[in-house]
Amino acid sequence: MNKLLELIEKAKNIAITGHVSPDGDCTGSTLALYNYITENFEDKQVRVCLEKPSMKFSYMKGFDLISEDPFLEADLLVSLDASDRERLGSRGVMLDTAKNSICIDHHITNTNFAGFNIVEDFRSSTCELLYTLLDYEKISVNTAVCLYTGIVHDSGVFKYQSTTRQTMEIAGALIDKGFDFTKIIDDTYFKKDFNAAKLLGLVLTNAKLEFNGQCCYGVLDYDTWTGYIDDKKKMDGIIDNLRNISGVEIALFMYESDKGEYKVSLRSINKNVSSIATALGGGGHIRAAGATVYGRADELLKNAILPMIKKELDG
Template sequence: MKDLDSQLQGVQTAAIAGHVRPDGDCVGSCLATYNYIKDNYPQIQVDLYLEPIPNIFKFLKRSEEIIHECAEHEPYDLFIAQDCGDTGRLGEAAQYFNVAKKTICIDHHISNQSFADENYIFPHASSASELVFELLDEKKISKEIAECIYVGIIHDTGVFQYSSTSAKTMNIAGKLMDMGIDFTEIVDKTFYTKTYEQNRILGQALVQSKLELGGAVITSVVTKEQMEEFEVLPKHLDGIVSQLRVTKDVEAAVFLYETEDGYKVSMRSNGGMDVARVAMEYGGGGHIRAAGVSMEGNADEIIEKILEEMKKQLSSDVSEI
């Protein structure tokens, strides 16, 4: 697959979906594709399926048209999965993928096994949004589409600080800026600005964090009771694991928050550890320096399992601890 336009020829109905608990890249990339089709292919009936998105992304064009509930629907001519490593991560929208006449996957997760009919998968890309930009006709990208792509890129690169940021990433960002987007406001309002409640739960997570494996790994856990106490939802916990990661001298950060079925585990690496490998050991996935997995059981037991896998990648003097 070299471009999206060729894939849309003859299509009458299309669906787009990203992963469960959508983050900035998922929301940005999906809305970019959705807006591109709505703007340039009015004859195509297109639907976008995502779980409820964080309020900070609701300024993006047509975000109010996102469908959160998956009702019965005739098979789509085309289903586009974005920022998603497998059908399990599509949540309820997987039902549409499984019966679609044709499927496409646009993704940058190293764990992706090319599960669609057409796959545009580049694990070293900064974001799914960067890949979406490559597939769109630049002349047809509006300012509003540019905003969607820019949001996705800055959120998956930590505003261009992660190692996945390349010269190509910066070049694309420059082109988006030239399209007239208010890039400083986008960065400030969607990446840095936090509510009072978010700052409080971040402080709690930092206070109760622990150094493990001789200081090589930092861990923290937030329970359901704490989320209720601090009046936050899982979507408000974004950024905590990244803040843990920047602790001096640590090689990796592990952050857990409690769910109905167990714990969601987020991991970040400072370069010496492949956290995707750790996540995949327990059915998760992601990137070398950013990965996640859902696990059942006690938080302490989960952390112990994660640390055992991380030990294998650390230097011999640490692994003997």
């Protein structure tokens, strides 16, 4: 038996958490484990402590029970899809209060911050890794839907380099459980509100090309994006449109998440953007990384971000 199942067997009160601004992989992996435990282990108390994910993920069972508050009485804390303690936000305190903690993750920048750590950075997604720790016969359709969503999102619908034969085989084994996978991909990956689509158009209209067309970047200030949409999560995917421009090796999107605070997203075709994000105080994967930075966008770009991108492009 693996360490995750061994710790679950021993615990009575279990808290499941993941990173701030939960994405498809984080929401999928936390709710997959929630469903797996509640359906297969009698008399365990399980809570999912997580920032509220986008409503587009509300079809996953257990979504309505997600609570932002830490659960301080847990015997076991399971952290999914988070690379370091800071990424847990205010829920990081559970690392101190829980008797045991285990981190399941696939970020190359993972700091092994929990009591036990299962980190496999070659995995497409935390959902793929989590699947390998579970018993297939005990995976219900509810759990399968969650795992499939995470794999689809973090692999860019099976497109990123992190996708392997095993990723495909696992996705295949999951769809055997029987659910509408086309709808999951359409509704959560591709569809956009009309206003979010217009905002994407605005970013592309104002985007800039640098370094002989190898870098494309877009910036949105607070007043601009809030004039279009009510939820920052509706900007997911803008970065992929910048990365998809011919000739671009590194794409950058930054939006003002709060006055004077910018959320930076970096994507590459082959270069290492994880090192740039780490230098900015963030982290991530080789080809997809991010950070939060403070100051004025033009100065941050000129003095820090663009020089680092140039260095990576030249290296």
